[in-house]
Amino acid sequence: MVECPVCGAEIEVGELELHQIIECPVCGAELEVVDLDPIVLEEVPEVEEDWGE
Amino acid sequence: MVECPVCGAEIEVGELELHQIIECPVCGAELEVVDLDPIVLEEVPEVEEDWGE
């Protein structure tokens, strides 16, 4: 069980590899495994598209 | 069996009274019984609404 850094949900995770991308089942955020011991997740940055208005 | 004067379909009708209004099951027209022997049906006039364009 790890806490999602975006929404705070407790996520069940299996075996993880460093730099693996997982998705939070609650908020849908894409999370990168940046450390394994203990497990640290970080949100993958995504750009807000700007269509200019 | 009477012919619908609007769409020409053969309509099954039961007992009819003079001036009764029936509806053609095929084209949906409202039909008035204007004669009984033999049965003569006539379409009930309806106005086309005009919203002016």
Added chain:
Amino acid sequence: MIKAAVVGASGYIGGELVRLLAMHPEVEITAITSRRYAGKKVHKVHPNLRGLNLRFTNDYNFDADVIFLAVPHGESMKIIDEFLGSAKIIDLSADFRVSLDLYKRYYGEHVKPELIDEFVYGLPEIHREEIKKAELIANPGCNATAVILALYPFKGDVSEAIVDLKVSSSAGGRRENVASIHPERSHVVRVYKAFHHRHEAEVIQETNVKAQFTVHSVDLVRGLLATIYFKMETSEKDLYKMFFRYLKEPFIRIVKEKGGIQRLPDPKYVIGSNFVDIGFAYDEENQRVILFSALDNLIKGGAGQAVQNMNIAFGLDETLGLSYLPVYPI
């Protein structure tokens, strides 16, 4: 300054007349009438006109050199006696546009048949000389203007045509009607009239073409497009030549591009202006000519053309107060 009065100023054509006349350099508005809104400021009905110091009246005792009748068809002929003789009259209704014969065929009984012949049909591109001297002008219908101007070069060569029209909601006037409320009237392609539309009468009269109109209401507030179909052995080049006659017309633009996305007329390109845009295509395989004609129904199809007629009838430059470029995108 020409003194102008607008009868039926609370409607859409009336409102557009007030807008154009208020910006016209040679016009002073002396009266705007409405029965429902008498006493109210003009912006209570036409919120765009806030700032104009005008109030509706229902008193017809006004001082005017020109009177625009912007009332529904059938109403003009009932009230025209009030105004006859006092000023030039430009009637925007259908009451005096066509011969008694055609009127009866398309509208029914006429209560002022004796007046019909005294009216000039106010399509400047065809009747300019008569308009110059006219006291009574019958302003053409919006659909009719678009179709006649497109078909006129073919007068004599073509005897029948199919006219598929796409029209906007303002053509129906500012009237309550459940068919016109926004949830019902938005996002439609509604067959308003499958055939025998009244404006056919004007086309027959002016071009001798038996045009069959099929009119569709589309989701526009302003503007219309007429797509016109007829058989003819010709070529694109010859079609170009047919329209040369319009080269000097200030309010007709021929629209025919080879490339790009905007090759042919679209009402979107004339909104807010007095232009009618006309284009054409020739389907050689089927020997069919296809004409496209677009205008703003409230301007070239109504109030703008009425002002154009006024300019001509009063000896002013025909384009005065009308040289607005269309607003785009809109």
Added chain:
Amino acid sequence: MIKAAVVGASGYIGGELVRLLAMHPEVEITAITSRRYAGKKVHKVHPNLRGLNLRFTNDYNFDADVIFLAVPHGESMKIIDEFLGSAKIIDLSADFRVSLDLYKRYYGEHVKPELIDEFVYGLPEIHREEIKKAELIANPGCNATAVILALYPFKGDVSEAIVDLKVSSSAGGRRENVASIHPERSHVVRVYKAFHHRHEAEVIQETNVKAQFTVHSVDLVRGLLATIYFKMETSEKDLYKMFFRYLKEPFIRIVKEKGGIQRLPDPKYVIGSNFVDIGFAYDEENQRVILFSALDNLIKGGAGQAVQNMNIAFGLDETLGLSYLPVYPI
């Protein structure tokens, strides 16, 4: 099969009820009423429903297990005696939604005050247990549903909020009115109500938040968006947690994307469905929470929620006949 009757079936909510009930696997429609269209086929008013063999009646002597009242507010309380006791009643008007006190403050006099307390407020996400046993259900308003569901997690923590609403034309019903005709109602952002909108009453009652509604009519036929503002010291993460309570709700979707063009709720994404989409943002600099709540006013804001209430009150699966995915693009 549940026998259902729709009173006021010629209106927009009535039409949507007929549509949903006709597709519902456990319902048989036994009567649809209209005074104006009595005797006419349903498709004369609702052209989408062509093919259904239903005719309007004005005879209230029908056989039903559940009766939906889809008449204007103020009318339900006048006619309800006709139906009391004969069936479960789901009233879609505002007549029995709020306490007498709030009713007087926002609407005025009530002619059936003694009945108010017998009604359950039909917002399933909050009152599911009471609805299960209810005989009389007051279906929430469309704006109120959107706002209450967004604010409910903050009940107790927030005392006031600004609610800026953007609503569609079908919310006004199928009624003639010059303000609603297409030329006037298209392309607007019209201030329909600057403050003290009646749906505030339901929000106060259900969330204890003094919400100030400012309602704008926009160019949509269906759907609405509520944008809700209030001050609060919190964080995005904590806001997520507030909404965890909705994770199991079949008709609530939390919409909050980091990237892409569709990051937050938009009525466009729920049309044709019973979903309410809720999203949020936190402006840390101003310590302001911004909530967004979108729904289809005729479904989750009206007829769909009424069917959801019926399902619950009759012990059916709550989602029966309501699991339609939104239609997109539209």
Added chain:
Amino acid sequence: MIKAAVVGASGYIGGELVRLLAMHPEVEITAITSRRYAGKKVHKVHPNLRGLNLRFTNDYNFDADVIFLAVPHGESMKIIDEFLGSAKIIDLSADFRVSLDLYKRYYGEHVKPELIDEFVYGLPEIHREEIKKAELIANPGCNATAVILALYPFKGDVSEAIVDLKVSSSAGGRRENVASIHPERSHVVRVYKAFHHRHEAEVIQETNVKAQFTVHSVDLVRGLLATIYFKMETSEKDLYKMFFRYLKEPFIRIVKEKGGIQRLPDPKYVIGSNFVDIGFAYDEENQRVILFSALDNLIKGGAGQAVQNMNIAFGLDETLGLSYLPVYPI
């Protein structure tokens, strides 16, 4: 359960297929493909589908009983080898709809000419029996479906017709293009194709009528109306009879009312459904028949018809997962 895959699922037809298949009681979606969005959740492109647990892939190694190809025309024939033999294929592009001859005349070179004859033209109302046994189905074009179904009863009696089409923006697909951005594409009646539109080919093949299409883009997101004109000596009554053949068709409705405001087909009345509404008028004076045919281009004009074909080809009830009543008003 039928296992279904959608290739080109990020487009509008693809999205609609996913929506319909996800609600279909006998289907399980096993793959949805996109090159641009591989790895993303389906709701990143189709926000209505939030809640479906589906992700785009670009791996064609999936397990399916039926594969829908929803890629642009010209692309299907390039990728079809990947899928041949593994499943029934329903191709929504134009690649296999018409004979090689017609293809060359309207499209150009074909890279898989040998496959054309193996495809059945998937218009159930005409080719139901062949579809039952088909492995390869070419789903008709949206305009073609509307026109063929209206003209089919006249096959043999009519040799040419004018077809004036009014089409929505979703027909152009989910593609960037300056001509399609909102400021340019709103409020248009734009001549998209003056004549020789590609869908004429299908009409010629299926009805032997040399139809001349003139296609106008109008301000709709979904839906189309075809107005069809031809000369014929007949009567209203005889026209009714022509359409008796469709009385038992589950997805064809004949729309022809005498009164009211909604007398003839309008795309507004079929949105969200698999219906095609057909109506007619007879202009006796001009001996001209006018047909009107309306449908939702993404459903009966595309994804819905494809599902109908799937139902037939797999021996299911033809209407399964397709009996949605149109959403109205919208």
Added chain:
Amino acid sequence: MIKAAVVGASGYIGGELVRLLAMHPEVEITAITSRRYAGKKVHKVHPNLRGLNLRFTNDYNFDADVIFLAVPHGESMKIIDEFLGSAKIIDLSADFRVSLDLYKRYYGEHVKPELIDEFVYGLPEIHREEIKKAELIANPGCNATAVILALYPFKGDVSEAIVDLKVSSSAGGRRENVASIHPERSHVVRVYKAFHHRHEAEVIQETNVKAQFTVHSVDLVRGLLATIYFKMETSEKDLYKMFFRYLKEPFIRIVKEKGGIQRLPDPKYVIGSNFVDIGFAYDEENQRVILFSALDNLIKGGAGQAVQNMNIAFGLDETLGLSYLPVYPI
């Protein structure tokens, strides 16, 4: 005659500048630039301008008294050196509107910081005197113009406000983008920016109000409405007085009616004009002031205001070439 050049004339602001300048009695257009369309006639991009004899160029070697820069923000500062000194410059981008500090907070790095202080902020109602003498004018943003003019009377009295904006698609420019295509951008109430919108910077600078903008894209091509909320102890009467200062302003109208359907500002009433309409309401119960401010983003929000600035800077009557009444209904 003033010689005017428009750089970036193929965009929406550029096109509107050409339209207004072509009708301006004291202006001659000497150059219109575009890189993409160099050599093409102006009507290939702006179909409304058919008839103007103008061609795009990409040669900056033109003769002009005033140069309008209508290029995207970030681009003006890159190309401005080409033009400095040769003519008065009116920049419509955001590059020189705010102090370097604010610029960094809202936009990022600036490549011409030394020029910022030489620019006058071109909001005539506030900076008329400085504009008279200005060589370099930074034309305000469209949202900023609406909000600043509404809030300016409260400068000093109000420290923070919520600004809920409803904006049209032309505000996004004439650029391809899948988010902007018609099927995606129609019928939306899309949250474009939940908070921290860039135009906040101008509001802070000009009014000292910490405004929090939440910007929604709505289904309009032109126009915007800002709804502004803040707490204040006041009264309707006092609010009227706050706006007395604008009584003589030619382009500000105070819109506040008791009855009727059009009581408060709506972008629909200003389209095609240089007006900004401002209205207000006071919710006594909540002690909240609500301001409404509407304008045409391409005119008072862009090109019209730029022409107004030109008029002032060249000593002309401020309203010259700008006195167009709005087009309505539209």
